[in-house]
Amino acid sequence: MLAASLLAMAASTIxxxxxxxxxxxxxxxxxxxSQPDVLGRAIAEGLGRIGGQPVVVVNRxxxxxxxxxxxxxxxxxxxxxxxxxxxxxxxxxxxxxxxxGYKVEGFDFLCQTNTAQFVIATGPNSPHRSxxxxxxxxxxAPGKINFGTAGHATGPHLVAESIAAETGVKFTNVPFKNVGxxxxxxxxxxxxxIATTTVALSAGRGMRxxxxxxxxxxxxxxxxxxxxxxxxxxxxFPGLMVLGVYAPKGIPAQAAAFVRSACPKVVxxxxxxxxxEKTASxxxxxDGPAYTASLLQDARVVGELIxxxxxxxx
Numbered sequence: 001m002l003a004a005s006l007l008a009m010a011a012s013t014i015x016x017x018x019x020x021x022x023x024x025x026x027x028x029x030x031x032x033x034s035q036p037d038v039l040g041r042a043i044a045e046g047l048g049r050i051g052g053q054p055v056v057v058v059n060r061x062x063x064x065x066x067x068x069x070x071x072x073x074x075x076x077x078x079x080x081x082x083x084x085x086x087x088x089x090x091x092x093x094x095x096x097x098x099x100x101g102y103k104v105e106g107f108d109f110l111c112q113t114n115t116a117q118f119v120i121a122t123g124p125n126s127p128h129r130s131x132x133x134x135x136x137x138x139x140x141a142p143g144k145i146n147f148g149t150a151g152h153a154t155g156p157h158l159v160a161e162s163i164a165a166e167t168g169v170k171f172t173n174v175p176f177k178n179v180g181x182x183x184x185x186x187x188x189x190x191x192x193x194i195a196t197t198t199v200a201l202s203a204g205r206g207m208r209x210x211x212x213x214x215x216x217x218x219x220x221x222x223x224x225x226x227x228x229x230x231x232x233x234x235x236x237f238p239g240l241m242v243l244g245v246y247a248p249k250g251i252p253a254q255a256a257a258f259v260r261s262a263c264p265k266v267v268x269x270x271x272x273x274x275x276x277e278k279t280a281s282x283x284x285x286x287d288g289p290a291y292t293a294s295l296l297q298d299a300r301v302v303g304e305l306i307x308x309x310x311x312x313x314x
Contacts, residue, residue: 019051019079019252019254019255019258020051020052020053020079020080020255020258021053022053022080023053023054023055023056023080024044024047024048024051024053024054024055024056024079024080024081024082025055025056025058025075025080025081025082026040026043026044026055026056026057026058026082026083026084027058027060027068027069027071027072027081027082027083027084028040028057028058028059028060028068028083028084028085029060029061029065029066029067029068029069029083029085029086029089030059030061030065030085030150030179031059031061031177031178031179031180032059032180033179033180033199033203034150034179034197034199035116035197035198035199035279035281036084036085036086036243037057037059038199038275038278038279039084039113039114039243039272039275039276039279039281040057040084040085041057041275042271042272042274042275043084043113043245043266043267043272043275044056044057044084045271046262046265046266046267046269046271046272047259047262047266050262050265050266051258051262057084061150061177061178062151062177063151064088064089064092064093064150064151064152064153064154064175065085065086065088065089065093065150065151065154066089066093066097066100066101066102068083068085068089069083069085069089069090069102070100070101070102072102072107072246072247072248073101073102073106073107073248074101074102074248075248076248077247077248077249077250077251078251078252078255079247079251079252079254079255079256079258079259080255081247081248082110082245082246082247082259083107083245083246083247084113084243084244084245084246085243085244086116086155086240086241086242086243087155087239087240087241087242087243087244087295087298088153088154088155088240090104090107090295090299091239091240091295091298091299091302092153092154092155092158092239092240092302092306093153094299095299095302095303095306096153096306096311096312096313097313098313104295104296104299105249106248106249107246107247107248107249108246108247108248108249108250108251108256108288109244109245109246109288109291109292109295110244110245110246110247110256110259110260110263110288110291111244111245111259111260111263111264111285111286111287111288111291112242112243112244112284112285112286112290112291112294113243113244113245113263113266113267113272113283113284113285114242114243114244114267114276114281114282114283114284115214115215115241115242115243115281115282115284116155116197116214116240116241116242116243116281117197117198117212117213117214117215117218117241117280117281118155118156118159118195118196118197118198118212118213118214118241119195119196119197119198119200119201119209119210119211119212119213119218119224120134120160120163120193120194120195120209120210120211120213121186121193121194121196121200121201121207121208121209121210122134122186122192122193122194122207122208122210123186123187123188123189123191123206123207123208124187124205124206124207124208125189125206126189126192126193126208128192128193128210129208129210130210131163131210131211131230132230134192134193134210135163135167135169137192138164138167138169138170138171139167139168139169142169142170143170143171143172144172145169145171145172145192145193146171146172146173146174146191146192147160147171147172147173147174147191147192147193147194147195148173148174148175148176148182148185148186148191148193148194148195148196149173149174149175149176149182149194149195149196150175150176150179150182150196151175151176151177152173152175152314153306153311153313153314154175155237155240155241156194156195156196156197157173157175157195157311158237158240158302158305158306158309158311159195159213159237159240160173160195161173161309161311162234162237162305162309163227163232165308165309166232166233166234174191179196179200180203182194182196183200183203183207186207187203187206187207193210197279197280197281198212198218198279198280198281199278199279199280201218201220201221202278209221209224210224211224211225211226211227211230212224212225212226212227213226213227213235213237213241214226214241214280215236218280219280220280237305238297238298238301238302239295239298239299239301239302239305240298240302242284242294243281244286244291245259245263247259256288260287260288263285263287264285264287267283267285268283268285
């Protein structure tokens, strides 16, 4: 009986160490074709190649990305449900919503993979050919210039409100559950402009970028100025512009170790580098502890920004 017990314990230990042994689900908080989706699918494929098991992306858009994050939080912490995406659900939403189905402390942040860049863009028939012209139009008609984002109090929303506050104008935000619908609306002129990731510039013919919010001009659109170059005092937005992999708190050590060890290899792969180039999202790897510390620090900075801009929960 003792021998049988020892054998059973050994078998259990081996089974626990065999990770991954089946399909992994990666929750992405925005729609197919969005920047997090394009990057997430590349990272999922890379993890799958290293682990020998498929990593399937599930898009759970809505509520400024919190629906997907809640799904990760409520998943069994066995390492077979992970999340990927931007930081707003951890750095923005806790300052605005008391009804969140999760707490930041309820996650293991496994690795940071990329930084993001945002753009202010208009459709092909827009009369606004520069950010200055757009601001002038907003100043002439307070509240009449509307813009689209992927949700209330998302990173791009805060960026647009920051531009409005610095120039003394008022825009009207139109949040979208599906970014594809948002792109259609700006292309056909129903929206005056959008604040979004750079993926928008390849979403339809004629999309015109007025400004880039990031550290470097876009290689694909080198003529588009940076917000900093246009003289804006607030041109950097920590806490809004990184992406990474996370999981519900308490996943097995073997699962966490696998993702953390695989992550630098994945982000260094041609597959992810191509996705990063396509989405203008530079590789910016950071390990779990550094990623966690950065998010917590950035959450404090974002809290101050939200307070200064007067953004309220909806």
